[in-house]
Amino acid sequence: MMDGRIGAIRQALDGKGFITPRSCPTPPNTRRPSIQPVPRRHRQLRVLTGDKKTYQMDYANSDEGLARGRLRHRGRRRHGDGEARPAYLDIVRRVKDAFGVPTYAYQVSGEYSMLRGAADRGWLDWNKVLIETLTGFKRAGCDGILTYGAVDAGEAPEMIERPSARLILLDPQDRLFLFKVHDPRCSIPPIRSTTRSG
């Protein structure tokens, strides 16, 4: 798909022996939206001018997107398509249900910019809306989300909860066990470790 880019990546990975990569994102499979420029299928870069309605799929036609997804899956792909916007999360769900493969979504230039722009103007609470949209992706079935907001999402207050438990441990004489500790400011561990998969 996409002028063979994915196929080339696939070939390169296979050539190096990486035969089961966990992720290999692809562009949206529903096209011709008004809200964001997206890459095209079946094209040469030199003809990429003007608007893209002539070669992108009809965004009202999710069956077409799924049909194309099926074609791609015959091409040995082991992952689902990227989808870009909350307006298209129904497609994510259908892809997930239809193919049952790890499914990924984008939240990059278009949607990211809209949210960021609105937040910069004070119309949205950036952290809240970011988490809300990412949660929406997950709810729709995404296994992974590529977003320019990844760092912010990792630091959003809503994401950081520190559950802890303390034990009021009494001995047979009802005495309480306590440790005496002092300020460990010189040795503060990170809140959480950040791991990347794929």
Add this chain to the structure above:
Amino acid sequence: MFDPAYPFHDPFWVMIGGMVDPGEDFAQAAVREADEETKLPVIDTPRWVWTRERRMSWRGRDVLHKERFFLAHTDRTEADTSGLDERERSWTQGHRWWRAEEIAASSERFEPLDLGVRLEALLRDGPPKEPITLSS
């Protein structure tokens, strides 16, 4: 035992405890910490008696601390703290058993600050029907 998010400047006294690990609940975490930090066996089912939530700023970020305090008993008094890791040992100065009235009368600092009064009430009245929310 010690939560580094609470950077008190003075030495103070704090209960066994720590972060809840993925896949375990609060009570399991409390029992695990007792084993790790003291090797003291917990001989009854921990009862959730106090709770506390605090939003604190830590390194410029908002962090919501959700704490649950569980009442439990042990049948031993000799703690083995060899399970503390290097970091924990670096900020731990000692340990001992305290009577509630000793805590209430002490000029030492405790976490929570009103621990003595809280513990006296707990021993006098027994576990509350619903966990009591601590404010400090």
